[in-house]
Amino acid sequence: MKIMNWMVRWSLCLALLVMTGCASVAPGHDPVVVRAEQSLSIAFDTIDTFLKLEHDNQELVKKKLPEVHAFAQKLRAKVTVGGKTQPFGISVIQSATDVKNAYKRNRSPENKANLISALASLEAIVRETQQHLTAIK
Amino acid sequence: MPILTILSLAPQVIKAGSDLWHFIQRIRETAKQTGEWGEAEEAAWQAKLDNAGNQPHWQQGN
Numbered sequence: 001m002k003i004m005n006w007m008v009r010w011s012l013c014l015a016l017l018v019m020t021g022c023a024s025v026a027p028g029h030d031p032v033v034v035r036a037e038q039s040l041s042i043a044f045d046t047i048d049t050f051l052k053l054e055h056d057n058q059e060l061v062k063k064k065l066p067e068v069h070a071f072a073q074k075l076r077a078k079v080t081v082g083g084k085t086q087p088f089g090i091s092v093i094q095s096a097t098d099v100k101n102a103y104k105r106n107r108s109p110e111n112k113a114n115l116i117s118a119l120a121s122l123e124a125i126v127r128e129t130q131q132h133l134t135a136i137k
Numbered sequence: 138m139p140i141l142t143i144l145s146l147a148p149q150v151i152k153a154g155s156d157l158w159h160f161i162q163r164i165r166e167t168a169k170q171t172g173e174w175g176e177a178e179e180a181a182w183q184a185k186l187d188n189a190g191n192q193p194h195w196q197q198g199n
Contacts, residue, residue, distance in 0.1 A: 026172045045167070049159075052156050055194035086190050090195070101179075
């Protein structure tokens with residue numbers, strides 16, 4: 001089955017990601033910022049790839065995996081935050097980006113805590129994305 | 138050494154040029170980052186976010 005095939009491949013990708021370490025942070029650079037930027041990139045790529053795969057197989061996914069389709073639609077739903085209308089998935093990444101940039105401008109403990117909190121929210125969505133792909137097997 | 142096992146299996150399971158193959162390449166590039174983004178990277182990132190919503194797979198449709 002086509003869906004199962006890409007589920008298995010996706011699982012392999014996730015295993016690869018979990019087991020692939022990150023490069024060390026260069027002297028003079030803030031590890032919090034570097035890891036935040038890596039997390040933002042990985043979150044975007046994960047959600048973007050998931051939506052692409054779901055879109056390319058949408059008829060089959062809607063029929064066989066309605067909860068996966070519903071989750072994809074939730075990520076695509078337009079929301080307006082700060083005068084900007086974007087899909088929910090992008091909006092969450094944008095919010096975390098804004099918090100990260102605020103921390104880069106002012107590296108206060110409060111901004112650092114806000115950044116860690118924003119990344120935790122983002123990671124929860126990425127985890128849910130992964131669960132929707134792997135729980136169906 | 139599971140990582141080597143997985144890396145050796147990946148080319149057989151994941152077709153080169155496929156969406157997943159591109160995904161892995163992007164993640165590998167991200168993992169190599171050692172410094173904070175400069176102005177150019179920040180601008181490129183913002184453009185990526187701004188443009189993503191216009192892609193067909195980000196449209197809600199039916």
